[in-house]
Amino acid sequence: MSLLVVGTVAFDTIHTPFGKVEKTVGGAATYIALSASFFTKNTGIVSVIGEDFPNDTLSELNKRNINIDGLQVIKGGKSFYWSGKYHEDLNNRDTLITELNVLADFNPIVPKQYLDADFLMLGNLTPAIQQKVMSQMKKKPKLIVMDTMNFWMEAMPAELAKTIAMVDVLTINDAEARQLSGEYSLIKAAKKILKMGPKYLIIKKGEHGALLFDSKQIFFAPALPLEDVFDPTGAGDSFAGGFIGYLDKTQDISFDNMKRAIIFGSAAASFCVEKFGIDRLLEVSEDDIHERIKEFISLVQFDIPLK
Amino acid sequence: MSLLVVGTVAFDTIHTPFGKVEKTVGGAATYIALSASFFTKNTGIVSVIGEDFPNDTLSELNKRNINIDGLQVIKGGKSFYWSGKYHEDLNNRDTLITELNVLADFNPIVPKQYLDADFLMLGNLTPAIQQKVMSQMKKKPKLIVMDTMNFWMEAMPAELAKTIAMVDVLTINDAEARQLSGEYSLIKAAKKILKMGPKYLIIKKGEHGALLFDSKQIFFAPALPLEDVFDPTGAGDSFAGGFIGYLDKTQDISFDNMKRAIIFGSAAASFCVEKFGIDRLLEVSEDDIHERIKEFISLVQFDIPLK
Numbered sequence: 001m002s003l004l005v006v007g008t009v010a011f012d013t014i015h016t017p018f019g020k021v022e023k024t025v026g027g028a029a030t031y032i033a034l035s036a037s038f039f040t041k042n043t044g045i046v047s048v049i050g051e052d053f054p055n056d057t058l059s060e061l062n063k064r065n066i067n068i069d070g071l072q073v074i075k076g077g078k079s080f081y082w083s084g085k086y087h088e089d090l091n092n093r094d095t096l097i098t099e100l101n102v103l104a105d106f107n108p109i110v111p112k113q114y115l116d117a118d119f120l121m122l123g124n125l126t127p128a129i130q131q132k133v134m135s136q137m138k139k140k141p142k143l144i145v146m147d148t149m150n151f152w153m154e155a156m157p158a159e160l161a162k163t164i165a166m167v168d169v170l171t172i173n174d175a176e177a178r179q180l181s182g183e184y185s186l187i188k189a190a191k192k193i194l195k196m197g198p199k200y201l202i203i204k205k206g207e208h209g210a211l212l213f214d215s216k217q218i219f220f221a222p223a224l225p226l227e228d229v230f231d232p233t234g235a236g237d238s239f240a241g242g243f244i245g246y247l248d249k250t251q252d253i254s255f256d257n258m259k260r261a262i263i264f265g266s267a268a269a270s271f272c273v274e275k276f277g278i279d280r281l282l283e284v285s286e287d288d289i290h291e292r293i294k295e296f297i298s299l300v301q302f303d304i305p306l307k
Numbered sequence: 308m309s310l311l312v313v314g315t316v317a318f319d320t321i322h323t324p325f326g327k328v329e330k331t332v333g334g335a336a337t338y339i340a341l342s343a344s345f346f347t348k349n350t351g352i353v354s355v356i357g358e359d360f361p362n363d364t365l366s367e368l369n370k371r372n373i374n375i376d377g378l379q380v381i382k383g384g385k386s387f388y389w390s391g392k393y394h395e396d397l398n399n400r401d402t403l404i405t406e407l408n409v410l411a412d413f414n415p416i417v418p419k420q421y422l423d424a425d426f427l428m429l430g431n432l433t434p435a436i437q438q439k440v441m442s443q444m445k446k447k448p449k450l451i452v453m454d455t456m457n458f459w460m461e462a463m464p465a466e467l468a469k470t471i472a473m474v475d476v477l478t479i480n481d482a483e484a485r486q487l488s489g490e491y492s493l494i495k496a497a498k499k500i501l502k503m504g505p506k507y508l509i510i511k512k513g514e515h516g517a518l519l520f521d522s523k524q525i526f527f528a529p530a531l532p533l534e535d536v537f538d539p540t541g542a543g544d545s546f547a548g549g550f551i552g553y554l555d556k557t558q559d560i561s562f563d564n565m566k567r568a569i570i571f572g573s574a575a576a577s578f579c580v581e582k583f584g585i586d587r588l589l590e591v592s593e594d595d596i597h598e599r600i601k602e603f604i605s606l607v608q609f610d611i612p613l614k
Contacts, residue, residue, distance in 0.1 A: 302570055306597075
């Protein structure tokens with residue numbers, strides 16, 4: 001049981017219709033690892049931060065058995081910084097600031113003890129960095145999951161396609177699936193994207209849930225309808241973290257188990273959005289997750305006897 | 308087993324990104340009754356048409372045991388006519404033409420044999436007409452389901468609120484639920500709307516599925532992801548028709564049976580959108596519906612043993 005997570009560890013300034021938070025801890029790897037830690041107890045992070053990053057957060061990661069041997073601290077450097085503003089509907093956001101800082105020269109180095117990790121989660125990053133991590137692995141992980149975004153589709157489509165061809169599962173949102181495939185129908189989009197290499201595709205639809213495709217089957221999981229969605233930042237990463245954390249815990253990559261993993265990922269994401277940044281994830285217990293799973297079951301299960 | 312359906316029987320001119328069809332048969336009651344006829348065999352329509360309405364369609368209704376004693380034919384009159392154009396994403400549309408024609412002076416008269424109908428479906432119409440139908444019923448139906456739209460929320464909110472207070476189930480889309488309640492969160496919106504009178508609320512989210520609320524429970528049904536969505540016109544009405552048709556067939560209005568009814572309604576809607584207007588509904592068999600139910604089960608069912 002071991003999971004390697006690569007991605008940003010960063011600061012975010014977030015504006016939502018409900019308030020604003022300045023330079024709170026964020027980053028794809030942070031959300032992924034925290035969310036995975038509800039399930040698996042051996043997660044390592046590969047990332048880079050500056051000297052400005054708070055020790056408190058590093059202690060929180062340690063407390064959850066998240067190994068940070070692969071987290072480079074650059075002397076005198078500043079951590080990656082993003083600022084964004086959500087629209088009234090929370091489904092769209094504008095990026096206000098992106099400061100790469102220490103991420104600009106990031107050269108990922110996988111710690112020895114994770115060179116044979118069972119599961120590898122490539123959070124959204126330059127495709128070249130995602131490739132560099134894959135190339136360091138001593139044995140092929142059971143499953144490589146890759147997240148990416150529209151920015152790379154526009155800036156470096158060839159490099160992105162090469163990276164996508166190397167992974168088992170691609171996770172993108174619905175707009176990105178349409179952009180990557182040139183197809184409006186998500187079914188047609190999925191067929192084209194699966195031909196690019198991955199065996200599985202997860203299309204994230206935010207408050208409208210998520211779809212899992214392989215070449216033969218489709219599974220749909222709703223997002224839990226919530227009384228208050230406070231801050232969507234990190235929801236996709238929390239989803240991915242819960243997904244791969246559950247797979248690592250169970251060591252079962254069948255389609256049926258991936259369905260379960262998607263429900264656990266959705267449960268983790270449903271907590272993430274209830275407070276700013278990672279605040280809610282730090283409060284949640286395994287029991288809370290299980291309570292929420294019950295809500296998912298009650299939300300979607302029905303019983304129709306087949307003829 | 309009997310179902311009374313009130314609503315428009317009309318002509319539509321529909322522009323979608325995939326083509327255009329001129330003056331095809333449409334109307335809420337047409338879609339509702341056709342879709343209900345997959346399940347229940349005793350449906351009556353209350354509506355009004357002009358002399359321009361094709362006899363062929365009336366024969367098609369008859370063939371499906373849809374009683375048209377309550378369908379008034381106005382001599383020299385023209386049927387209600389709507390024309391609309393869908394945006395590229397098919398989730399939004401602009402109305403180009405609305406000609407009320409014979410609908411302007413419509414005075415609904417419920418035929419004797421439907422005055423004690425078990426189920427009453429009020430398709431989208433002036434709230435006053437929906438009320439007139441309810442007031443004619445000799446006994447309270449087991450369930451009254453009402454559809455409405457944003458137009459009435461703006462044009463006559465008091466009259467609409469009075470009508471909503473008289474029904475058991477209200478069906479509206481997500482934007483309308485937000486407008487009617489003044490709440491963005493659909494959970495909060497549902498709580499407010501249920502306080503207006505109905506025991507149940509169905510929020511239709513188009514390609515993103517539908518939510519069923521009562522004061523204690525929530526059920527979510529996805530829309531079936533389709534390779535091609537050709538024309539969304541009538542999808543909501545087909546959904547409502549399948550929903551109430553299944554309830555009339557089974558004569559069971561428990562929450563658990565409503566869940567099943569929503570899946571059957573979603574199956575009917577998933578066929579409706581595959582061709583222009585009512586064309587696809589006229590081709591589909593009960594067996595086709597059951598095949599599609601299997602797809603729904605495979606799409607959403609998962610198995611997580613509870614602790």
